Amino acid sequence: MPKLVNHEERRRQLAEAAWRIIRREGMEGVSVRSVAQEAGMSLGSLRHYFDTQSELLAFSMKMVSDQVNARMEALEFTDHPVEDIERFIGELMPLDDERHTEAEVWLAFSVKAVTVPELQKLQEEVHSALYEGFTKAIYYLAARGMLKEGVDQRAEAMKLHALVDGLVLHHTTRPEQVSREDIAGLVSSHVRSLLQ
Amino acid sequence: MPKLVNHEERRRQLAEAAWRIIRREGMEGVSVRSVAQEAGMSLGSLRHYFDTQSELLAFSMKMVSDQVNARMEALEFTDHPVEDIERFIGELMPLDDERHTEAEVWLAFSVKAVTVPELQKLQEEVHSALYEGFTKAIYYLAARGMLKEGVDQRAEAMKLHALVDGLVLHHTTRPEQVSREDIAGLVSSHVRSLLQ
Numbered sequence: 001m002p003k004l005v006n007h008e009e010r011r012r013q014l015a016e017a018a019w020r021i022i023r024r025e026g027m028e029g030v031s032v033r034s035v036a037q038e039a040g041m042s043l044g045s046l047r048h049y050f051d052t053q054s055e056l057l058a059f060s061m062k063m064v065s066d067q068v069n070a071r072m073e074a075l076e077f078t079d080h081p082v083e084d085i086e087r088f089i090g091e092l093m094p095l096d097d098e099r100h101t102e103a104e105v106w107l108a109f110s111v112k113a114v115t116v117p118e119l120q121k122l123q124e125e126v127h128s129a130l131y132e133g134f135t136k137a138i139y140y141l142a143a144r145g146m147l148k149e150g151v152d153q154r155a156e157a158m159k160l161h162a163l164v165d166g167l168v169l170h171h172t173t174r175p176e177q178v179s180r181e182d183i184a185g186l187v188s189s190h191v192r193s194l195l196q
Numbered sequence: 197m198p199k200l201v202n203h204e205e206r207r208r209q210l211a212e213a214a215w216r217i218i219r220r221e222g223m224e225g226v227s228v229r230s231v232a233q234e235a236g237m238s239l240g241s242l243r244h245y246f247d248t249q250s251e252l253l254a255f256s257m258k259m260v261s262d263q264v265n266a267r268m269e270a271l272e273f274t275d276h277p278v279e280d281i282e283r284f285i286g287e288l289m290p291l292d293d294e295r296h297t298e299a300e301v302w303l304a305f306s307v308k309a310v311t312v313p314e315l316q317k318l319q320e321e322v323h324s325a326l327y328e329g330f331t332k333a334i335y336y337l338a339a340r341g342m343l344k345e346g347v348d349q350r351a352e353a354m355k356l357h358a359l360v361d362g363l364v365l366h367h368t369t370r371p372e373q374v375s376r377e378d379i380a381g382l383v384s385s386h387v388r389s390l391l392q
Contacts, residue, residue, distance in 0.1 A: 026311035028224035104310070110369060111307045114300070115222035127370050152385075158366075158374065159359065159382050166362025170354075173306060174323050178354065186355050189348075 011049050014039050015060035019105045027108045058118040061109040064102050065126045081144055085137045089164055089187055094171055095180055103172045134161040148196045207245050210235050211256035215301045223304045254314040257305040260298050261322045277340055278387055281333045285360055285383055290367055291376055299368045330357040344392045
């Protein structure tokens, strides 16, 4: 049987089953048992793919960031740096159903990470990678002489990162108060406020 | 016995026991049983104070916002509107251990709220109250003629709210990457960037 099915594909199916449970019941609904059931698989079969619940959780969490990364890497640079940066940031924001799921699930994993070392490590890596991405975005504008004079680049990278995460948090938890248009518009106007 | 102990005080002790479990084990460690044990009380005694687990959770969550509100209400306005606003926002931020606990516990409740209607309602109320607070802060500056011309007050209130929550999230989950000084400094410089 293992020869007929794609091992990685099965792992992804199990991770997606975990995402569905998280969205429906919250993180505390997730167990190896409930994930196996959600994926229509026996607990014994699940054990072929994940030895422990932490391993399943870490893989499911990593799949969120891999998915976002893949989209970011597919982005191409153009002659319009501001729009490039908006598209880069847009991949992180819940602007369609796929990204909304990612944001909701990522948030649940981030909170879970406080008590699960494997997830904490991943969250730390992703936080650092994103901070680096925001830093590059600010440098990108600076290198083209587009940035306002006297801008503190480290502070602005940290601020843009926090603003984006705050907006994602607000739209994900309170979509009727903070809309998709609000968050896209605020990021866009913020990036433009940095230009000279 | 009920005559000798203060009913509200007991409820608060149980809520604080729930906070400790959340900080130590995450939300999924919380049950009426674990909270009773943490508070050194029998399950039967806990039932005198809370009929259901949801009621216990809602009370514990509300206690966070009540505590923050009480501090905010105690703030007095001075002749320095910018410093007043910084103090108001400071009460929401994890700038000391008490506020760090509040931020960590609030975050866990916010994620739990996605699947628990009682918590969702409270989270919605608090989000609205805070948004109103940020709106008032912007108006406060506008009414004194301190705000830059052409500032979109609704957008700036929403942005300030998201920035503060994003910074709280980053410091709470990644204190070694985003320090207390960083978040206090970024809020301060942001508020000042709105002034003319």
